[in-house]
Amino acid sequence: MASVVQICNGALNQLGASTILTLTEDSKNARLCNARYENVRDSVFRHHPWNCLLTRIQIAADTATPAWGFTSQFTLPADCLRLIRLFDYESDYVVEGRKILSNSTTMKILYISRVTDPNEYDESLREVLSSALAADIAYAVTSSNPVAQQMYQLYQEKLKDARFIDSTEGYNTDQELGMASVVDSNTFINSRF
Numbered sequence: 157m158a159s160v161v162q163i164c165n166g167a168l169n170q171l172g173a174s175t176i177l178t179l180t181e182d183s184k185n186a187r188l189c190n191a192r193y194e195n196v197r198d199s200v201f202r203h204h205p206w207n208c209l210l211t212r213i214q215i216a217a218d219t220a221t222p223a224w225g226f227t228s229q230f231t232l233p234a235d236c237l238r239l240i241r242l243f244d245y246e247s248d249y250v251v252e253g254r255k256i257l258s259n260s261t262t263m264k265i266l267y268i269s270r271v272t273d274p275n276e277y278d279e280s281l282r283e284v285l286s287s288a289l290a291a292d293i294a295y296a297v298t299s300s301n302p303v304a305q306q307m308y309q310l311y312q313e314k315l316k317d318a319r320f321i322d323s324t325e326g327y328n329t330d331q332e333l334g335m336a337s338v339v340d341s342n343t344f345i346n347s348r349f
Contacts (some may be wrong), residue, residue: 158274166286167186170307173297183205188293196289202238204319207326208278210240211269217261222306226250226257238268280318287311287337 165175168185176183180192201209217228232239232254239251242265249258256263274282291311294304 158277160193160274161324163178163274163282163285164193164289166283167293167301168297170287170290170310171185171294171297171303185297188296189289192292193289196292196315197285198237198270200285200288203315204322205240206278206281207240207277207322208281209237209271210266211235212243212266214262214264217263218255222257223253227259228261230256230258230263232315233267233269235270236267237270239265240268241266247322278318278322280314280321284311284314287314313329319331 161198164179164261168175173184175184176186176189179186179193199289213233215230215233218231220229221227222229226249232251233237234252239256241262242249242256246282247259249256250258251257256265271277274285277285287307291304292322295301298304298323
């Protein structure tokens with residue numbers, strides 16, 4: 157079973173620092189992890205539409221309406237970190253704060269949700285979180301700029317690899333919308349003039 161403490165200990169191990177038993181223990185490393193984990197987690201979640209964090213819902217318009225420009229507004233779900241896509245939707249919209257403004261009365265959305273249970277994360281995402289946290293707390297733990305820079309580089313490499321794996325996993329979502337995102341070689345060859 158994965159836990160926040162395991163993710164934090166992964167970060168501390170990368171730094172060669174003492175691990176922790178809980179986020180609330182009385183140690184510098186626990187205080188740093190406790191203070192920074194949620195912010196780092198949410199930032200990493202916003203960097204990519206991770207498959208394990210995507211949520212689809214249909215929302216109804218709020219009873220209040222925008223002062224001008226649109227006829228309806230929709231409140232984003234409390235756990236929404238980033239709006240990815242609107243489905244079955246053809247009119248203009250804009251996101252302002254925690255609201256989507258539009259001229260529609262209902263809306264289907266796909267968004268990145270704030271999932272707090274590490275058991276729901278892909279293994280690669282857990283590794284990215286550990287390396288992101290290591291980069292974030294590196295200077296505070298080691299007082300070394302070179303180590304902090306190395307941790308940031310390691311984070312960038314792990315993020316790149318995990319995003320690639322996550323992006324190539326699953327099915328072609330564009331076909332669900334009636335569009336092909338990949339052109340096979342026969343289609344390409346036959347399309348020449």
